Amino acid sequence: MAEKADRAAAMRDDVQYVTIHGKKRAFVLKGSGPALLLLHGLACDHTTWTPVIDQLAKKYTVIAPDLLGHGLSDKPRADYTLGGYANGMRDLLTVLGIDKVTVVGHSFGGGVAMQFAYQFPERTQRVMLVATGGLGPEVTPLIKLIQVPGWFRVMGVLTLPGVRHLETFALRTAHEYGDVGPLRKVTRDLDEVADIVESWKDRRTRFAIRHLVRAVIDWRGQIVTMSDRAYLSDAMPMAVVWGRDDQVIPVRHASNAAALAPDVRVEVLPDAGHFPHKDHPEEFARILDDFVSSTEPASYNRARFRRMLKAGGSAPASPVPTLEGAPEPQAATSA
Template identity: 45%
Template sequence: MARAIAQQSRVIHGYKRAFRTGGEGSAIMFIHGIGDSSRTWDDVLPLFAENHLVIAPDLLGHGDSDKPRADYSIGGFANGMRDLLAVLDVERVTLVGHSLGGGVAMQLAYQYPHLVERVVLVSNGGSGRGVSTWLRLATLPLAPELLQLLRLPISRTGLSASLALLRRLDHDLGVDATDLIRIIDALPDARSRQAFARTLRAVVDWHGQVVTMLDRSYLVENIPTLMIWGDRDGVVPFRHAGQARLAMPYASLDVFHGAGHFPFRSDPGRFVMTVEQFVRSTAPATWDHDAWQRRLRTGPEPEDDLHTWTGI
């Protein structure tokens, strides 16, 4: 039976951090993508809460959390997740990160491996250079103003018509049309749009993605890792899964055929079943500082050296 999910918040470092939580048992933290919020997980949180304590934060600058002029880097977000777990007195979690949230999950696992039992990466950012053209455009200087224009009725009509055309043309972006419009609608004011732009510019420029965890992923190879990807992803191309597998041969990959950038929204039941099976079939990671230090000193194996990160 699905469990109720409650909206809560805590003030950390002077800023309100909103999150959704419910259930009890082993903890799972769900980290949303750029411009999104914890509400993106609405279809799956009550189901996971049947067996787990679920925690779905609104990243700083997103959703109902405060939107200050602050650090919106991947490392900054990872620190925020660590602090929230400490405030909630949660010692260890399985991380489920979507898109940008996948990058935050990997950064948290890299910075604070003793907190992490498992990692689930969903349509993960940071696995290749490529990214959709609309995200590249959103890094330009006047992007917040352009996002405001997209909320005007005439612009909304044009955007909806464009996405409908993409659906008719069977373009991958058309698969995610509903969710892309939902995210634009989640940026109602100037502070939200400025926070979105700051976050995006920290990870993307006109040439594509600029942040990767692939060069450090060997350090978390003892943490059970599952990747979930839709093969019709028009935001972070599905081909990036191949690059991620090269860097993380220890990770499993589950492909949602026909799904786009939000496989947990297009098929919530399968998503819950896939993640639950992964949790049941893997033991929580154990933290060994000496082994981690030795691995850091030796570096990645030659075949895993991805410092020449080209993206595929």
């Protein structure tokens, strides 16, 4: 636990800031070489990638932002839709002078990665989805509760000093002592849950998370799917990585990716939960490096894109789907 805190503290020392459209964005930028954009999941921040950033930075330019409403970035009243987040990543990359990237998205960040690839195919070389949303409706009931009326006020009480400290202590203790034996599947990610609970002491963070969740989840589960525009990115290399013991989004969703995109690479890591990049950082870095090294980057062709749009759903399925109900491509606004 102390080692994790030390790594996170060191990573925060590397944080840089840029203001875009009046909103402060936090990000980590390390290394040189082909660019990797690492997008964290719901209620997390760039530190979720701490175990792999230094390894990847030996060969790649790694950009790990805090999405708006998360971590050290601003938490304004703003556009928290998938399209808005994709626009924000486009703007950040433009300010940093980075033209093309391989996008790696974890959980909700996978949805942002797919939306980015749809809105900006000319800037997307590859997509890797890690325990991603958008491949099926099922999701843990704890996330469904966020969009229930009253969650904001209840969580405000549960994150008061004292109460919050007791909760996070219990979660981290359960993680530490349950990390062996039959309870490992359940307790594996509780340290990450403790970090999320800690972040919710900030009402602005709770506001952002509530609005974000309401855009993608209802009482039946995920309300977005990556299937309806799959044909639009026919030449985009895609990989999917999952933890076999994921308790947040079922690992069986990984097989849905193969049905939508026959050429997709699927890796299921044993003894891993919802954060396979944290459970097995060296193996994850190896898989990502192999994916980038062994595939040619996508090449965007406007005429081809136009032909596929006209053909619509009659066109062949593609390796990089996007999200049903998500905004159409936008080039002028940003979250």
